[in-house]
Amino acid sequence: MKVVAFNGSPRVGGNTEIMIKKVFCELEKEGIETELIQVGTENIRGCIACFKCMENQDKKCIIAGDNVNTYFQKMIEADAIILGSPVYCSDMSGQMKCFIDRTSLLAKANSDILARKIGASIVAVRRNGAMHTFNSLNSFFTINQMIVVGSSYWNMGFGLAAGEVEQDGEGMVTMENLGKNMAWLLKTLDESKVAQPKHVVFTEYKSGI
Numbered sequence: 001m002k003v004v005a006f007n008g009s010p011r012v013g014g015n016t017e018i019m020i021k022k023v024f025c026e027l028e029k030e031g032i033e034t035e036l037i038q039v040g041t042e043n044i045r046g047c048i049a050c051f052k053c054m055e056n057q058d059k060k061c062i063i064a065g066d067n068v069n070t071y072f073q074k075m076i077e078a079d080a081i082i083l084g085s086p087v088y089c090s091d092m093s094g095q096m097k098c099f100i101d102r103t104s105l106l107a108k109a110n111s112d113i114l115a116r117k118i119g120a121s122i123v124a125v126r127r128n129g130a131m132h133t134f135n136s137l138n139s140f141f142t143i144n145q146m147i148v149v150g151s152s153y154w155n156m157g158f159g160l161a162a163g164e165v166e167q168d169g170e171g172m173v174t175m176e177n178l179g180k181n182m183a184w185l186l187k188t189l190d191e192s193k194v195a196q197p198k199h200v201v202f203t204e205y206k207s208g209i
Helices: 017-029 052-055 068-077 096-108 130-143 167-192
Strands: 003-007 033-038 078-088 118-125 156-158
Touching: 003 017, 003 068, 017 033, 017 078, 017 118, 017 130, 017 156, 017 167, 033 167, 052 096, 068 096, 078 096, 078 130, 096 130, 118 130, 118 167, 156 167
Parallel strands: 003 033, 003 078, 078 118, 118 156
Antiparallel strands: none
16 A cells, blocks of 8 residues: 655755654554655646646647646545645645646546545744644545545644754644554455445536636
Protein backbone atom coordinates (compact mmCIF):
# COMPACT_ATOMS: atom_id res chain seq x y z
CA MET A 1 0.00 0.00 0.00
CA LYS A 2 1.16 3.51 -0.79
CA VAL A 3 0.17 7.06 0.13
CA VAL A 4 1.31 10.00 -1.98
CA ALA A 5 1.12 13.55 -0.61
CA PHE A 6 1.23 16.73 -2.68
CA ASN A 7 2.49 19.79 -0.85
CA GLY A 8 1.20 23.04 -2.33
CA SER A 9 3.47 25.23 -0.25
CA PRO A 10 6.38 27.04 -1.92
CA ARG A 11 8.27 26.67 1.36
CA VAL A 12 10.32 23.49 1.48
CA GLY A 13 10.46 22.29 5.08
CA GLY A 14 7.67 24.62 6.14
CA ASN A 15 4.62 24.04 8.31
CA THR A 16 2.61 22.19 5.65
CA GLU A 17 5.44 19.73 5.10
CA ILE A 18 5.88 19.24 8.86
CA MET A 19 2.22 18.27 9.22
CA ILE A 20 2.31 15.92 6.24
CA LYS A 21 5.35 14.17 7.68
CA LYS A 22 3.58 13.82 11.02
CA VAL A 23 0.85 11.87 9.21
CA PHE A 24 3.52 9.88 7.35
CA CYS A 25 5.09 8.84 10.64
CA GLU A 26 1.93 6.98 11.65
CA LEU A 27 1.51 5.42 8.21
CA GLU A 28 5.09 4.19 8.12
CA LYS A 29 4.67 2.58 11.55
CA GLU A 30 2.06 0.37 9.88
CA GLY A 31 4.35 -0.53 7.00
CA ILE A 32 2.64 1.76 4.49
CA GLU A 33 4.87 3.35 1.84
CA THR A 34 4.80 7.14 1.58
CA GLU A 35 5.97 9.72 -0.95
CA LEU A 36 6.02 13.51 -0.67
CA ILE A 37 5.88 15.65 -3.80
CA GLN A 38 6.51 19.40 -3.60
CA VAL A 39 4.19 20.98 -6.17
CA GLY A 40 4.29 24.41 -4.51
CA THR A 41 7.76 25.15 -5.84
CA GLU A 42 6.85 24.34 -9.44
CA ASN A 43 5.50 26.47 -12.28
CA ILE A 44 2.20 24.70 -12.93
CA ARG A 45 -0.17 26.19 -15.47
CA GLY A 46 -3.89 26.22 -14.80
CA CYS A 47 -6.52 24.29 -16.74
CA ILE A 48 -7.50 25.98 -20.02
CA ALA A 49 -10.79 24.07 -20.42
CA CYS A 50 -9.85 22.73 -23.86
CA PHE A 51 -11.38 19.33 -22.93
CA LYS A 52 -8.79 17.45 -25.00
CA CYS A 53 -8.47 15.06 -22.06
CA MET A 54 -12.14 14.18 -22.61
CA GLU A 55 -11.49 13.49 -26.28
CA ASN A 56 -8.24 11.58 -25.91
CA GLN A 57 -8.93 9.69 -22.66
CA ASP A 58 -5.25 8.74 -22.45
CA LYS A 59 -4.74 9.86 -18.83
CA LYS A 60 -2.72 12.85 -20.03
CA CYS A 61 -3.22 16.60 -20.12
CA ILE A 62 -2.09 18.16 -23.40
CA ILE A 63 -0.40 21.08 -21.62
CA ALA A 64 3.33 20.46 -21.82
CA GLY A 65 6.24 21.83 -19.84
CA ASP A 66 5.38 20.74 -16.28
CA ASN A 67 5.08 17.55 -14.24
CA VAL A 68 1.29 17.29 -13.95
CA ASN A 69 1.05 14.14 -16.08
CA THR A 70 3.81 12.45 -14.08
CA TYR A 71 2.07 13.35 -10.84
CA PHE A 72 -1.31 12.23 -12.09
CA GLN A 73 0.17 8.81 -12.80
CA LYS A 74 1.38 8.72 -9.19
CA MET A 75 -2.20 9.46 -8.08
CA ILE A 76 -3.44 6.53 -10.16
CA GLU A 77 -0.86 4.19 -8.67
CA ALA A 78 -1.42 5.27 -5.04
CA ASP A 79 -3.98 3.83 -2.64
CA ALA A 80 -4.45 7.16 -0.87
CA ILE A 81 -3.79 10.82 -1.67
CA ILE A 82 -3.03 13.71 0.66
CA LEU A 83 -3.35 17.33 -0.46
CA GLY A 84 -1.60 19.91 1.73
CA SER A 85 -1.60 23.67 1.39
CA PRO A 86 -0.95 26.85 3.32
CA VAL A 87 -3.70 29.47 3.38
CA TYR A 88 -3.25 32.21 0.78
CA CYS A 89 -5.93 34.92 0.71
CA SER A 90 -8.31 32.60 2.58
CA ASP A 91 -7.81 29.66 0.20
CA MET A 92 -5.22 27.20 -1.10
CA SER A 93 -2.03 28.28 -2.83
CA GLY A 94 -2.21 29.12 -6.54
CA GLN A 95 0.09 26.22 -7.40
CA MET A 96 -2.18 23.74 -5.65
CA LYS A 97 -5.28 25.21 -7.28
CA CYS A 98 -3.79 24.83 -10.77
CA PHE A 99 -2.68 21.29 -9.92
CA ILE A 100 -6.04 20.02 -8.71
CA ASP A 101 -8.00 21.79 -11.46
CA ARG A 102 -6.09 19.81 -14.07
CA THR A 103 -5.84 16.47 -12.29
CA SER A 104 -9.51 16.56 -11.28
CA LEU A 105 -10.64 16.96 -14.88
CA LEU A 106 -8.18 14.29 -15.98
CA ALA A 107 -9.72 11.87 -13.49
CA LYS A 108 -13.24 12.64 -14.67
CA ALA A 109 -12.17 12.29 -18.30
CA ASN A 110 -10.78 8.84 -17.66
CA SER A 111 -13.81 7.06 -16.16
CA ASP A 112 -13.42 8.51 -12.64
CA ILE A 113 -10.14 6.68 -12.29
CA LEU A 114 -9.53 7.94 -8.73
CA ALA A 115 -12.90 6.71 -7.43
CA ARG A 116 -12.85 4.93 -4.05
CA LYS A 117 -9.26 5.82 -3.31
CA ILE A 118 -8.72 7.41 0.10
CA GLY A 119 -8.14 11.14 0.43
CA ALA A 120 -7.27 13.66 3.13
CA SER A 121 -6.45 17.36 3.09
CA ILE A 122 -4.11 19.27 5.41
CA VAL A 123 -4.05 23.03 5.96
CA ALA A 124 -1.37 25.27 7.46
CA VAL A 125 -2.75 28.62 8.59
CA ARG A 126 -1.50 31.69 10.41
CA ARG A 127 -4.86 32.89 11.72
CA ASN A 128 -7.96 32.58 9.52
CA GLY A 129 -9.20 30.91 6.33
CA ALA A 130 -8.38 27.33 7.29
CA MET A 131 -11.90 25.94 7.04
CA HIS A 132 -12.51 27.48 3.63
CA THR A 133 -9.23 26.04 2.36
CA PHE A 134 -9.98 22.67 3.96
CA ASN A 135 -13.38 22.50 2.25
CA SER A 136 -11.89 23.58 -1.09
CA LEU A 137 -9.29 20.83 -0.98
CA ASN A 138 -11.86 18.25 0.04
CA SER A 139 -13.93 19.16 -3.02
CA PHE A 140 -11.24 17.44 -5.10
CA PHE A 141 -11.94 14.18 -3.29
CA THR A 142 -15.72 14.36 -3.34
CA ILE A 143 -16.03 15.21 -7.05
CA ASN A 144 -13.79 12.22 -7.76
CA GLN A 145 -15.86 9.78 -5.66
CA MET A 146 -13.07 9.29 -3.15
CA ILE A 147 -13.33 8.33 0.52
CA VAL A 148 -12.41 11.24 2.81
CA VAL A 149 -10.69 10.41 6.11
CA GLY A 150 -11.36 12.49 9.20
CA SER A 151 -9.46 13.05 12.41
CA SER A 152 -10.07 14.22 15.98
CA TYR A 153 -10.34 17.82 14.70
CA TRP A 154 -10.37 19.42 11.27
CA ASN A 155 -7.00 18.86 9.63
CA MET A 156 -5.29 22.19 10.31
CA GLY A 157 -2.29 23.52 12.18
CA PHE A 158 -1.49 27.07 13.25
CA GLY A 159 1.83 28.78 12.67
CA LEU A 160 3.58 31.40 10.55
CA ALA A 161 7.34 30.89 10.72
CA ALA A 162 8.67 27.53 9.57
CA GLY A 163 8.40 25.04 12.43
CA GLU A 164 5.95 27.13 14.45
CA VAL A 165 3.16 24.64 13.78
CA GLU A 166 4.93 22.17 16.05
CA GLN A 167 3.90 24.40 18.96
CA ASP A 168 0.25 23.74 18.11
CA GLY A 169 -0.26 20.68 20.29
CA GLU A 170 -3.80 19.98 19.15
CA GLY A 171 -2.78 20.37 15.51
CA MET A 172 -0.01 17.81 15.90
CA VAL A 173 -2.37 15.36 17.64
CA THR A 174 -4.85 15.88 14.82
CA MET A 175 -2.17 14.90 12.28
CA GLU A 176 -1.20 11.87 14.36
CA ASN A 177 -4.81 10.68 14.53
CA LEU A 178 -5.28 11.36 10.84
CA GLY A 179 -2.36 9.07 10.07
CA LYS A 180 -3.76 6.37 12.33
CA ASN A 181 -7.23 6.60 10.80
CA MET A 182 -5.85 6.50 7.27
CA ALA A 183 -3.71 3.45 8.07
CA TRP A 184 -6.68 1.66 9.63
CA LEU A 185 -8.91 2.37 6.64
CA LEU A 186 -6.26 1.33 4.13
CA LYS A 187 -5.73 -1.98 5.90
CA THR A 188 -9.44 -2.58 6.38
CA LEU A 189 -10.17 -2.04 2.69
CA ASP A 190 -7.21 -4.17 1.69
CA GLU A 191 -8.40 -7.04 3.86
CA SER A 192 -12.00 -6.86 2.64
CA LYS A 193 -11.15 -6.90 -1.10
CA VAL A 194 -14.71 -5.83 -1.89
CA ALA A 195 -15.52 -5.85 -5.60
CA GLN A 196 -16.05 -2.33 -6.91
CA PRO A 197 -19.25 -1.60 -8.80
CA LYS A 198 -19.06 -0.04 -12.23
CA HIS A 199 -19.29 3.73 -12.43
CA VAL A 200 -21.89 5.73 -14.27
CA VAL A 201 -19.83 8.40 -16.02
CA PHE A 202 -21.19 11.73 -17.24
CA THR A 203 -18.98 13.07 -20.05
CA GLU A 204 -21.11 15.71 -21.77
CA TYR A 205 -18.81 18.57 -20.87
CA LYS A 206 -18.62 21.36 -23.41
CA SER A 207 -15.89 23.88 -24.11
CA GLY A 208 -16.43 27.61 -23.98
CA ILE A 209 -15.84 28.26 -20.29
